[in-house]
Amino acid sequence: MTEQKIQLGDQSIVCKPDETLLDALLRENVDISHSCHQGACQSCMLRSLDGIPPVEAQHGLKEGLKKQNYFLACLCYPQQAMRIAHRHHTDFMTHGTVIAKQALNAETLLLTLELDEPMDYYAGQFVNLQRDDGLSRSYSIANNRIHSKQLSFHIRRLAGGRFSAWAHEDLNLGDRLAVSEAQGLCYYLPDKPDSPLLLIGTGSGLAPLAGIISEALHQGHKGDIYLYHGSRDLNGLYWVEEMQALAEKHANFHYSPCISSGEPPEHVFAGRANDVAFSQLTNLKGFRIYLCGHPDMVNNTKRQAFLKGAALADIYADAFHVASASLE
Amino acid sequence: MSESSDKSLFEQLGGAAAVDAAVDIFYRRVLNDYKINRFFDNTDMDQQAAKQKAFLTMAFGGPANYSGTDMRTAHAKFVKMGLDDSHFDAVIDHLAGTLQELNVPEALIKQVAAIAETTRDDVLGR
Numbered sequence: 001m002t003e004q005k006i007q008l009g010d011q012s013i014v015c016k017p018d019e020t021l022l023d024a025l026l027r028e029n030v031d032i033s034h035s036c037h038q039g040a041c042q043s044c045m046l047r048s049l050d051g052i053p054p055v056e057a058q059h060g061l062k063e064g065l066k067k068q069n070y071f072l073a074c075l076c077y078p079q080q081a082m083r084i085a086h087r088h089h090t091d092f093m094t095h096g097t098v099i100a101k102q103a104l105n106a107e108t109l110l111l112t113l114e115l116d117e118p119m120d121y122y123a124g125q126f127v128n129l130q131r132d133d134g135l136s137r138s139y140s141i142a143n144n145r146i147h148s149k150q151l152s153f154h155i156r157r158l159a160g161g162r163f164s165a166w167a168h169e170d171l172n173l174g175d176r177l178a179v180s181e182a183q184g185l186c187y188y189l190p191d192k193p194d195s196p197l198l199l200i201g202t203g204s205g206l207a208p209l210a211g212i213i214s215e216a217l218h219q220g221h222k223g224d225i226y227l228y229h230g231s232r233d234l235n236g237l238y239w240v241e242e243m244q245a246l247a248e249k250h251a252n253f254h255y256s257p258c259i260s261s262g263e264p265p266e267h268v269f270a271g272r273a274n275d276v277a278f279s280q281l282t283n284l285k286g287f288r289i290y291l292c293g294h295p296d297m298v299n300n301t302k303r304q305a306f307l308k309g310a311a312l313a314d315i316y317a318d319a320f321h322v323a324s325a326s327l328e
Numbered sequence: 329m330s331e332s333s334d335k336s337l338f339e340q341l342g343g344a345a346a347v348d349a350a351v352d353i354f355y356r357r358v359l360n361d362y363k364i365n366r367f368f369d370n371t372d373m374d375q376q377a378a379k380q381k382a383f384l385t386m387a388f389g390g391p392a393n394y395s396g397t398d399m400r401t402a403h404a405k406f407v408k409m410g411l412d413d414s415h416f417d418a419v420i421d422h423l424a425g426t427l428q429e430l431n432v433p434e435a436l437i438k439q440v441a442a443i444a445e446t447t448r449d450d451v452l453g454r
Binding site for chain 1: 344348351352355356359360373374377378379381382385391
């Protein structure tokens, strides 16, 4: 082996033969989180920007991470020069123009952007949107991958939410926003077309789930797909008719809207979305699980799903942490 | 001893792949045990699984890259919550139960339990 040149942002270092990338970075005093040095804690995760990293450096990572060329610095002996990035690499890469605004319900806006250049993303990932003065927020992509230049988002108005209030009231057709590269690990993977999928979301957590479902159906997913969308009351639900229509069109897609308070009308379930889901699906062995929305719901449901037999590696979660007041 | 006698315990158990197979079973058993699962509330499950993986790797005779001091520091807050020998025993039982589920021979399970046992005083802060 020979020395390999490593580029991290504007820093350039050399990794010596028989030295792990983590050791090289630490030797050069690069600030990188790390702990176990043996591939267990995954705190030194980095991303290769110019191709597939050494396969042994991806040991133990989730499939989604592997596909995006994430790897562990402590297991990595570079075989060639590498360009790498920190795990939370959030450069704004392009701009988008607002081409549609539509109310989904009293508190949620469907915003559609036309990007200046096509973006590579997976259905279910999120981007950061940034306005002129630098204020930025993360929003999940609500469409499938067919539209590489058009992204839609569900923007829920939050109490005291500066970005969401501005998007609802003052953002106009033709306005421009900076858009980061797509991030996040909660997305559809076509590698197990027969496995059942369970998707549980609250509020605008429907956005990434709708994108994932649309992508799965587009790719001809054969396993059953169960969607549980929850809100406190009927006012918080949206796309009910669209999802019902989709369920009528695809025999393997099952849609259950849920409200946690009040008397539900026909075809709507009483109770929290996760409770309704687990009362109907009792054994989750072999399921792939997607959870999006309120952090408490996501964390509790993750645990419930695991205890009901889902493998931890098959649980994909996206907790919506908000900058302003609580979601619900 | 058979021809496998020159292999390390970690190799006999199946190495990193065995750890991968064991971690979900072990963690699920621990979370389902009402005697100890309160110590696992409010933890990030992925981080927790990574820690369990490091622990299993060590107990399986694989590389251990954390010290007794790390074990003490990590468990200090649980000792304050009342962590004692009965809880440690329960975890050791789940470790053995996990390996039984995976059809690991009793002789190897005893060796794993013996390695895990060496962490008792550090975990309990003694």
